[in-house]
Amino acid sequence: MRLTFTIQRFNPEVDSTAHPQEIRLDVGRGMTVLDALIRIKQECDGSLALRYSCRSAICGSCAMTINGSEKLACRTSLRKELERHGHITVAPLRNLPVIKDLVVDMASFWEKIRDIQPWLSPGRPWREDGSVQMEARDHANPQFHNVDACIMCGACVATCTVYEVSKGFAGPAALAKADRFLSDPRESRASTRARLSALQDENGIWDCTRCNFCVEVCPKDVKPMEAIVRLRRASLERGLTTTGGARHVLGFTDLVEQQGRLNEAIMPLKVVGFAPRGLLRILPLGIKMFFKGKIPNPFGHALPGLSHLQALIGRVRRTAPPA
Numbered sequence: 001m002r003l004t005f006t007i008q009r010f011n012p013e014v015d016s017t018a019h020p021q022e023i024r025l026d027v028g029r030g031m032t033v034l035d036a037l038i039r040i041k042q043e044c045d046g047s048l049a050l051r052y053s054c055r056s057a058i059c060g061s062c063a064m065t066i067n068g069s070e071k072l073a074c075r076t077s078l079r080k081e082l083e084r085h086g087h088i089t090v091a092p093l094r095n096l097p098v099i100k101d102l103v104v105d106m107a108s109f110w111e112k113i114r115d116i117q118p119w120l121s122p123g124r125p126w127r128e129d130g131s132v133q134m135e136a137r138d139h140a141n142p143q144f145h146n147v148d149a150c151i152m153c154g155a156c157v158a159t160c161t162v163y164e165v166s167k168g169f170a171g172p173a174a175l176a177k178a179d180r181f182l183s184d185p186r187e188s189r190a191s192t193r194a195r196l197s198a199l200q201d202e203n204g205i206w207d208c209t210r211c212n213f214c215v216e217v218c219p220k221d222v223k224p225m226e227a228i229v230r231l232r233r234a235s236l237e238r239g240l241t242t243t244g245g246a247r248h249v250l251g252f253t254d255l256v257e258q259q260g261r262l263n264e265a266i267m268p269l270k271v272v273g274f275a276p277r278g279l280l281r282i283l284p285l286g287i288k289m290f291f292k293g294k295i296p297n298p299f300g301h302a303l304p305g306l307s308h309l310q311a312l313i314g315r316v317r318r319t320a321p322p323a
């Protein structure tokens, strides 16, 4: 079968912007997008730049945007893409600077990983061979093993809606990596606390909007957003509650428990407190909401069935796993 591929090209030495190029190629059954790109490079245009190594979804280097979604080219079937989209378009990962064609600069990705200090600070002694003893019960932590599956492909960062507008954001891969060390039973208590404290800052765990895109694209089922939720829960359980994000979660829960619903008149006060600077910041929004009739009576009646809801919340609190 002869197929037309639309490939985003960009050569910084001659192009001012990226542009699509159409290339036709005879393809066979069972080919992946990476197989096709390698053949295009070998048979049609040797100047095409792409990155790959293992061809087996192990090294993470062939992540790119295929038909608008972040995927590993080596495990993306041409046939399935055609069945689903009717065409094949290939572009580099988003949110990262393009070096040439399909090759992106991963420097900022690695910086974020390095910033979370991806190494063990054990609470147990190092052994002579440079390792730290794992105990039998340590192997029973599935979160630890799931996050450890990350192959650093960058797909989650490329799809992250927060990273798109805020390049300072630690990003899903780095935060998942932080969770991996937090979940490591060998990590010392002091280090766990220090890790969590560092993640409270701007660009940390509370900046995630929980859009779930990182979970959808991850080829290794790492579920970075769930790792971020675990980090948030662990922070709250250790009393790290001074950030706006933490106060929002606690205020939201308090209100729902007390009134059975969110109360927009009180919620902002729960987040910014009564500090004059914070109040001044939210005042214009409060005035607008008031004139648009969006502020409910802060002392309104509780909703019917509130006692059932309170019992549910109490039960969840009692059965929540420890962080």
Ligand code: SF4
Binding pocket: 156, 159, 160, 161, 162, 163, 171, 172, 207, 208, 209, 210, 211, 212, 213, 214, 215, 224, 225, 228
């Ligand atoms: S869930 Fe959070 S970390 Fe994941 S892509 Fe969305 S904003 Fe980014």
Ligand code: SF4
Binding pocket: 060, 149, 150, 151, 152, 153, 154, 155, 156, 157, 172, 173, 176, 217, 218, 219, 220, 221, 222, 223, 224
């Ligand atoms: S978390 Fe998943 S998508 Fe993100 S870098 Fe790791 S393997 Fe890739």
Ligand code: FES
Binding pocket: 052, 053, 054, 055, 056, 057, 058, 059, 060, 061, 062, 063, 072, 073, 074, 075
């Ligand atoms: S070439 Fe290694 S993951 Fe695709």
